Amino acid sequence: MNSYSLSNHIIICYLLKINNIQYKLIFFLYFKYMPVINFKSPSKKITRKSLQNILVKDYMSKNVVAFHKSDSIFEVKRILLEKKISGAPIVSKSGKLIGIISETDLMKQIVDSKYYNMPMIKTTVSKYMTKNVDSISPNETIFDAAEKFLRLKRKRFPVMKSNKILGIISRVDIIAAALNIRSNFYYQ
Numbered sequence: 001m002n003s004y005s006l007s008n009h010i011i012i013c014y015l016l017k018i019n020n021i022q023y024k025l026i027f028f029l030y031f032k033y034m035p036v037i038n039f040k041s042p043s044k045k046i047t048r049k050s051l052q053n054i055l056v057k058d059y060m061s062k063n064v065v066a067f068h069k070s071d072s073i074f075e076v077k078r079i080l081l082e083k084k085i086s087g088a089p090i091v092s093k094s095g096k097l098i099g100i101i102s103e104t105d106l107m108k109q110i111v112d113s114k115y116y117n118m119p120m121i122k123t124t125v126s127k128y129m130t131k132n133v134d135s136i137s138p139n140e141t142i143f144d145a146a147e148k149f150l151r152l153k154r155k156r157f158p159v160m161k162s163n164k165i166l167g168i169i170s171r172v173d174i175i176a177a178a179l180n181i182r183s184n185f186y187y188q
Helices: 003-018 020-033 073-083 103-116 142-152 171-184
Strands: 046-048 087-091 097-102 156-161 164-170 185-187
Touching: 073 087, 073 103, 087 164, 097 103, 097 156, 142 156, 142 171, 164 171
Parallel strands: none
Antiparallel strands: 046 185, 087 097, 156 164
16 A cells, blocks of 8 residues: 555545544445555565475485395394395396395294204295395385385385396385475575
8 A cells, every 4th residue: 555545545534534433434444445465575485396306216225235045044144234234135146136035034034943943054045035026116206115115014125127126225215215305495
């Protein structure tokens, strides 16, 4: 509202003050239809990078620890503990994915070794590995990956392209990616 229209309003209200009822009616109508004045400074425009660019390949672990089906379960446990990882793919000599070994698989072996009194050194990974392995594409978004983790109840997926293991993505990697989403929002 400019100063001219404000002074006009004051004059009109003063002249109509004679009849109190008309003044109240004019005053009510004026403020009801008066444009709202915003005293805030102009807000900064928020620009968002595309969430489609947050891909599995950007957050996967690329240094994959892999085992062969003939490896000793004892050695596998030792290496997993040493590397502080909870599972790893099992590959053939040609590098093809044939299974995965997880903490759950190792727990089964521990129960079996106590129940059957079997030594761990002679037991191979092939006996306890999970043979039906779900994998994920490196070009899937982390949102698709998170949905797949929930739906299939897995803790890690091998990241595969053309039957070749490119990396491993785990739930922790998805959580780290989700934390980085906030940095994808910035002000201009």
